[in-house]
Amino acid sequence: MPKLTYFDFPASRGEECRLALHIAGVAFEDERLKGDDWPARKEQTPYGALPTLEVEGRGVLAQSNAILVYIGREHGLHPRDNWLAARHEELMQAVEELRHTVGPVLRIQDPAEKLKAREELAGGFLKRWGRSVERRLQELSAGPFVAGDAIHVADLKLYLAARWFSSGVVDHVPRDVFAEFPRLVGLEQAVAAHPKVVAWRNR
Template sequence: MPELKLTYFDFHGGRGEAPRLALSLGGVPFEDRRIPVSSWADLREEMPFHAVPILEIDGEVISQSNTICRYVGKLTGLYPKDPLPAARCDEVMDAVEDISTQVVSTFGTQDDAEKRAVRERLCEGPIRLYLERIQEMLVIRGGEYFAEDRLTVADLKVFVWVRTIRSGRLDYVPEDLADNYAPRLVAHNDRIKAHPGIVSYYAGH
């Protein structure tokens, strides 16, 4: 087993959380390097694309969150070996990445009124669309999981995203947005949250 070091911010959620969960669920040892947000300005230049997460594999740095998800998914058995189920996972993870990028782009908005207007437009447009379409993918694929009728890194990626939307931590994003537009995703979120490995992970962090 390679020596792994995952670097991401010191909070629950975001692009580094799904790989943390996958490695923990798979019982794969890794160094969990958590960066205080206050230190980011000093560390940003060290990162290949001035972004995290990064995964060091025997000292080699790999970037891009979905690439990391696929790699750790293969290590832990949480990524399909067959091409079509793998593509289904990739489709879902890329969709989450697309909408996450739109939300993250609002973080630097200083004017509160402007932030409110932008996020309200996101809620009524792109976020609602992605919630509904990702829910449709879940339903078409059986309603429980996104690929192979089992837990994969795609489920973990969606779990982290929906959990964040429902958390109340995003200003001007209603906590019940997902409940209103994607109840099947909410049920999926609650089911993943109740997984013994997920419960154990959050109990320890």
């Protein structure tokens, strides 16, 4: 049984990997670290970061995109065609760039500075990012998923990114910041309504 290790919350890189394993029908050990557990475990990971996926007899795999692509290739959740696979991985990397840009803004403590930075994020970077992703989604399929009717690991990555903002947890960023991008919004809704995603969230 593979072991997926991530922090104990249902979001970001770890949750997309959990969802991929669940959708693939893979029984796995869902190791969830508390904050106090992390310092002692950090140096044991390949890059000092989570998630990691440990597969018996094969070792430990790190980096969420690598884990997602591995699961996708093993279980039919990633394109077999190399060009299409690269297009999906491009979108997955775009999500990582989103997280890299947003992260520092979320760490700002001064109230006035935080408000200003988050308003600029909402009206600037997030709009540009959403517009770019929307164009790429339109080029790839008519939806609802990246590949059309079948869910893939790239969909899970985009879903967690879009839900990050639509859930309202990032204050001073409107929940509907991506509302003008119907393909992205539709993808988020389609993943949220997928029976296995519903089952995972209701378990």
